[in-house]
Amino acid sequence: MSTDRATRKGLLLVNTGNGKGKSTAALGILVRAAGYKFSIGMFQFIKSAETRYGEHIAAEELGIDIVPLGDGFTWLSDNIEADRALAQKGWQRVQEVIESEQFDILILDELTYCLTYGWLDEAMVLDVLRRRPSWMHIVVTGRNASPALIELADLVTEMHLVKHPYREKGIPAQPGIEL
């Protein structure tokens, strides 16, 4: 079984596109990996610490902590500097957990926004991702993944929206499906 660090080929996965399924598919990997007792870390940019969706509750049951990096603050505030500081503080934490080698699989949910908005220096972020241990899988999600990120990644999927109940019928997000 290729769950052993010595024989594993660590992948950089990117789930991007405008459709549903980017974060959800990352959660699916969490479900799979939990079955093999991998150590899994999931850090959520953009989402605030008050966020407590179905996945937080269920992951806790599996002994996995999904960490919203909002730290009680609101992302996308009027203050760009505050958002940038929050992103950088979050990234600091991510860098530390990569270096500590504690996780087999690390999910960086909505990281692409921090790059799109220029809160984090892309070259620096990509360099940290490139220098991760050879066995470590990292999943990055979010819209508008940049060409440089796609270039570095091993597996890239574009979730393309064909039909969405909010767009078509005005049906809002529902617990258990979107949150």
Place this chain on the structure above:
Amino acid sequence: MTHPDLPLEDDLEPTVELLDDEIEPRVDPLAAPKTALAANGRKVPTPKQKRPGAYRVPPRKDRHGLLIVNTGHGKGKTTAALGVMLRAHGRDMSTAMYQFVKRLGNTGEHRTARLLGIETVAMGGGCTKSRRKEDRDLTEDRNRAIAGWELCARHVTEGTYDVLILDELTLPLKWGWLDEADVIRTLQERPQGTHVIVTGRDASQALIDAADLVTDMRVIKHPLREQGIKAQGGIDV
């Protein structure tokens, strides 16, 4: 009937050697503590949860039951359905996954589902690609799909689950093993407030028309294609 040459996700299945270990019984950390009695014989009040508890899911009559289709040739169809399964479980909704074509019932997702007490059933006979190439008899696979659909149709019609995943259902539809009009009618006539997720490549236009939410997973890059890296535990299986 001839089938186009499709590399299915479960082409990758023989590369893992699955362990057959025992899984510990489910422990629910969010369950309310058993009522304890204080020294004076009075009930000790249940402590309030520090973190916010489960968000109240509205009753089925107030829900918008969705028919969700995850299609395309990219990774993420089944995986995203598993993510919804996790969410639904976290909301205390009943959920299950029935897999067509797929044969392995002990992959990462099945193990986790067992831990969480979620029913996941692999009903297929495995990948048909190489057997199709060799022009082998697929009658048993077809019969498995038909029997599998009978079981699933019953769950859909009875509304057994709040969120039901019909993994790879598009394949037996595409191969003409199931009557598509019948399948779509059954899905459309499901009870109010129940969600069904169908996954698999090449969803037909009729299925897309019937669905509320459709995502096409497109391959931009794949490690098998570009680097010859095979399926790995925790990622693909």
